[in-house]
Amino acid sequence: TMLGIFKILGGIALLLPRKFKTIKEWAYAGFTFDFIAASYSHWAVNDSIDKIILPLVILAILAVSYYLKDRLD
Secondary structure, three states, rough: OHHHHHHHHHHHHHHHOOHHHHHHHHHHHHHHHHHHHHHHHHHOOOOOHHHHHHHHHHHHHHHHHHHOOOOOO
């Protein structure tokens, strides 16, 4: 439940305007830790490769979003 609440708050933080830069940076960091941990957790319990790769794919999309966030204005 707590992780779900934090994901919702993180998603909201990513939608905030530019003046909340520090909050957005922390949201990006939190999502990064979450997706890396999710991938590792799936690997640790010998889940299928698609469950291991999916969080890393989403992490790549997040990385592109982070890279482009200041360049699209």
